[in-house]
Structures are given as C-alpha cells and as structure tokens.
Amino acid sequence: MKEQEYVIKDIDSFELKDIFDCGQCFRWNEQKDKSYTGVFKNNVVNVKKEKNKVIFNGICEKNIKETIEDYFDLNRDYEKIKKQLANIDKYMKTSIQYGKGIRILNQDLWEMIISFIISANNNIPRIKGIIERLAKEFGNEIIYRGKKYYTFPTAEQLKDVTVEEYRKLGLGFRDIRLYETTKMIVEKKIDIKEMKKNPNTIEVREELLTLSGVGPKVADCILLFSDLKRFEVFPIDVWVRRVMNDLYIKKEDETKVSKKQIEQIAKEKFGTLAGLAQQYLFYWRRGA
C-alpha cells in the first residue's frame, strides 16, 4: 500500500503528548523528531506537529482524511467542552489547562477490551510490551517507511491461541481471562457489534462485565476509550481515587474512600461529561 498524507492547519485542542500520554492508548510511540507513530485498525500513521500545522502521514486502508477525522475525533468541539468543564471549579480549570490538548480517540472496541484486560494490576511499559508481542505474534504485518509494524490481532486471529502461549508472551495471570473472553466473543455469547447500537450505557456495561477479566474499572475504560464513546462513565483507578480525595473528599486514607461516594460526586459535578473530566483530572494528577 501507498503512503498518504493529510495536513490540518490551525487546529484547536490537539497536542500530541496530551493525546497519547493521557492513558487512553498503548500503541503510540514518540520518535526522535518528537512526532508519534502508531498502529490502529489496519493503519500505520505518523503524526507530527509543526507550528500551526499537524501533519498525518502513513499507510491507511481507506482515505487518510476520513480515517484521521474519525480516529482523532476531529468533529467534536473540545473547546466548548473544556469551557463547560472549566466553569465547574478551579480544580477543573487547572487540570484542563494542564491537559488542554487532550482528545479521546475512537479506538476499536475489541482492541480496547483486550488491552484493558491486560492493564489490570499492571504497569504501562509492561502493558505496552505485551500488546506489541501479541501483535507481532498474531497480527498482520504492515511495512511503513521500511519498518515492520503489526496490527492488533482480531478475535478470529486469537481464537486458537492457548493459555500456555499467552503465558509465554508474559501475560501472567491474565492468560486465562484473554482466552475466555476471546472465546465468548468469537462464539457470539457477547455480540460486540450489537453493543455499539445499544444507546443504553448501563445495559452495555452489564454485558461487558460478564466478560472474564472485565470488572468495573476496565468496563468503564472500554466504554470511554473505545468507539462506544460513552462520556458519562467515570473509570476509577488509583490515580482518580487519589485526585478525587485530594480535591473533594479529603479523607486521611484515600484507599478507604468508597467507590460509591466518588461516583456520586462525579455524577453531580460533571454529569454527562464525567468521562472527560476524569481524563483531565487523571492526566493532571499523574503529571505525565
């Protein structure tokens, strides 16, 4: 396939570091020239920011302009969203200033399910390593600028992988979860295509929770970061618990703060934009 290019001038709310380091994705890596290269669906793309321009270059299955507009959520007015959230209080204002270039990517649902199962009780370098090894072992090769890249393996491609093989790739105790979840999806016990059509987030969440390795936090990450795009959820991990306690609850021991309390505060403060608020707060507190 041939390289394509797409250039955008004067775009708001678009900073490479904020987008790729805010915790939503695992397959974008910074290059020597400060650009980022990543693999998503059957595409390999390099993104570079120069002055008032953003340059997208890569191998895309379809038209690069449409591919990028969809993946980078370019048709959403983040300036408007940020204004709304910044009005809530001074903490939101601060965190939004910090992560002003964040955009929530439209990532593949299946990839997000597997990626966030892997993320459980794990650290980012290791999560990224595992995903790369999975892709190299079971995904498709794409050559871009003389270098080999690998697509995220489909459910079909993981169908016959054994628990032992996963263990060899360093999955650890998540091996069985990957195996079982893949099986459920391939056998259509859970139909992830139908999920996208269901506007009832509560129902979709319940369905996700039946998958092995998917608990409340992972389910919410999937809902928020995949192309399900449910902005009303509020994934609570250690960092979010920390920042919510620091700002709004102020208990001595943050680990004793109940999830319920955090959820309630998130709902009344942030409403349908809770997921976005979570991202700004998470990124700010973590100080990436």
Added chain:
DNA sequence: ACTCAGGTATTAC
C-alpha cells in the same frame, strides 16, 4: 530480597 503497578475473581464473614 522486596515493593509496586490503570484490578479482578474468589472466598469468607
């Protein structure tokens, strides 16, 4: 050697 990291599943009150 030992702790910790984007939690979940299991078991026990």
Added chain:
DNA sequence: GTAATACCTGAG
C-alpha cells in the same frame, strides 16, 4: 452486599 487475599511479571 462489603471486606480480605491471591495473583504473573519485571523494573526500580
């Protein structure tokens, strides 16, 4: 329902 505990692995 809510609380305690084990769990692969590899980096610091």
